[in-house]
Amino acid sequence: MGVPGTSTGGGMRPPRVLIIEDDPGEARALHDLLVWNGFEAQMAATARHGWGRLRTWRPDVVVLDLGLPDADGLAVCRAIKADAQLRDVPVLILTGRVAVMQLVEGLRAGADDYVSKPYDPREVLARLHALLRRGRRIADLKTYHLRWWSFLKTLLPAPFLQALTQRPQELLGPAQVRPLSVVAVGWEGLSARLQEAMRGGRGGAGTLHQALNRHLDMFYESVLAEGGMPGPLMDSMAIAWFNAPLACAEHPVRALRASLAFRERVRRLHQGLPPALRFLPRLALHRGEALVGLMGGGAFRSYLPVGEVIETARRLALLAPAWGIVLSGAFHEAVRGLFPALPWTEAPRFVRMPLYLIR
Ligand code: CA
Numbered sequence: 001m002g003v004p005g006t007s008t009g010g011g012m013r014p015p016r017v018l019i020i021e022d023d024p025g026e027a028r029a030l031h032d033l034l035v036w037n038g039f040e041a042q043m044a045a046t047a048r049h050g051w052g053r054l055r056t057w058r059p060d061v062v063v064l065d066l067g068l069p070d071a072d073g074l075a076v077c078r079a080i081k082a083d084a085q086l087r088d089v090p091v092l093i094l095t096g097r098v099a100v101m102q103l104v105e106g107l108r109a110g111a112d113d114y115v116s117k118p119y120d121p122r123e124v125l126a127r128l129h130a131l132l133r134r135g136r137r138i139a140d141l142k143t144y145h146l147r148w149w150s151f152l153k154t155l156l157p158a159p160f161l162q163a164l165t166q167r168p169q170e171l172l173g174p175a176q177v178r179p180l181s182v183v184a185v186g187w188e189g190l191s192a193r194l195q196e197a198m199r200g201g202r203g204g205a206g207t208l209h210q211a212l213n214r215h216l217d218m219f220y221e222s223v224l225a226e227g228g229m230p231g232p233l234m235d236s237m238a239i240a241w242f243n244a245p246l247a248c249a250e251h252p253v254r255a256l257r258a259s260l261a262f263r264e265r266v267r268r269l270h271q272g273l274p275p276a277l278r279f280l281p282r283l284a285l286h287r288g289e290a291l292v293g294l295m296g297g298g299a300f301r302s303y304l305p306v307g308e309v310i311e312t313a314r315r316l317a318l319l320a321p322a323w324g325i326v327l328s329g330a331f332h333e334a335v336r337g338l339f340p341a342l343p344w345t346e347a348p349r350f351v352r353m354p355l356y357l358i359r
Helices: 024-036 047-057 073-082 100-108 121-155 158-166 168-172 190-198 204-225 251-271 308-319 329-335
Strands: 006-008 011-013 016-020 040-044 061-065 091-095 113-116 176-188 229-234 237-242 280-296 301-306 325-328 355-358
Touching (some): 016 024, 024 121, 040 047, 061 073, 073 091, 073 100, 091 121, 176 204, 176 251, 176 301, 190 204, 204 229, 204 251, 251 280, 251 325, 251 329, 301 308, 308 325, 329 355
Parallel strands (some): 091 113
Antiparallel strands (some): 006 011, 176 237, 229 237, 280 301, 325 355
């Protein structure tokens, strides 16, 4: 039977077995058997010594005798399984007599398997192989999970990650109807510059892309600073919403503050950009209820708000003058008196709702 190697940073090495056994003859016989079969093995004659070796040598599997001079082997097993760094190390119990109660206790203490003495060497080897294979699968899964998680962290906005770790049921459970404040931002000049870049005009698509990302960054930074949730860029327009997945008190106020801060950031950004790369923000704020949750199914899904409140905010941003912040009447009501907004008298007639404008 081949020995399953254990993958480490630098490649494969023989699997390590720590033998915690006080009988020197038994320990030596097992040690030699394992080394002969391609394992690395170390011996510890006491629980105390064994614990030290566990921490410093990092075995892949532990063979544990239950009758030790300084502690009950079961206590050692429980300590291993209670330790965050050691709990994945499989434990194979050696028991001197076939005592059913002891075996039950051992498995209850978290032992992964057992062998009764006197044991058949082939049986010990077979069980160690099985434990190592299982241990490696767990390690592979953990590595996979960690990689996936660090990748997700680069993609998901902070409020989403926060909700995912604190209250996953809100994100993964059924969608909810929530009151939201929505900010939509469109960019005057973006489409025209894109057309130009595609025809091979000044700047080129790469430069334009960089400039667009810098503008978007200003938006996302401002939204996140107020606890909002940024949405993706679609049709040259980005939206953000407040109050889901994390509930935020005074979400209209936060949405307004984020919009004002964003506008200031873009003004500062423009001081360092050539005119051809300056896109002028057009903003709209609206509030109302939306269905929020995971949209889509097994093939693809994404956390989004859906509803009239989103549609309206997007349409209002298309109408807003450059640098202007349009407030729907409903939104204005929630922030009245916080910032001077005048009724927007030049609003297109077809919009049948009261509108306000911050110039
Ligand atoms: Ca013993």
